[in-house]
Amino acid sequence: MTAAVPHRFACRVYYEDTDLAGIVYYANYLRFIERARSEWVRDLGIDQRRMKDEAGMVFAVRRLEADYxxxxxxxxxxxxxxxxxxxxxxxxxxxxxxxxxxxxxFRAVVTLVCLSASGAPQRLPPVLRGIPIPG
Known part of the structure; x- marks a missing residue:
């Protein structure tokens, strides 16, 4: 997988995802993109549980811009x-x-940071640091 080809994650809208108007409740889009990020990281070969247990590092959302x-x-x-x-x-x-x-x-721009258990910034895992940026 390269940065030029977006990672694709398929999902279906379930009844529990909708509001009284029968449309997806706005906050559920954040759940959809969170799941997609988790699968993207997994497909890159990063085991987030092991990263936390062995290196004490986690990813956190620092900023999010969303357009519905x-x-x-x-x-x-x-x-x-x-x-x-x-x-x-x-x-x-x-x-x-x-x-x-x-x-x-729905479109979002999400800024993720890598943090230690104490909340201090950490370098991204090497597989992420090596991703080419389009443009």
Whole structure:
């Protein structure tokens, strides 16, 4: 997998994801993109449990910008695309989009940091530091 090709995570909208209007409750988009980030990291070969247990490091969301563009509804098949837009020693910025049949419904820019158990910044794992940034 390269940075030029977004990671793709498929999910379906369940009844429990919707509100009284029958559309996806706004906070559930954050759940969808969190799951997609977890699968992206796993697909890169990073075991987050082992990273925490052995190195005492975890990822944390530092900043999130979100745009809700169109509603998703019960039983929709969605895809979350994740791509890297910026990288530093201890920080990574991702663009994440939730799509339904190619139409972007939700877009987020997420800044992640790598932290020690005490909350101090840590260098990103080598596999992340080596990702080429498009542009």
């Amino acid at each position: 563009l169109a509603p998703a509804r019960f039983d929709d098949e969605l895809a979350v695309e994740t791509s890297v837009t910026a990288l530093s020693a201890a920080r990574i910025v991702l663009k994440q989009e939730v799509l339904r049949q190619g139409t972007v419904l």
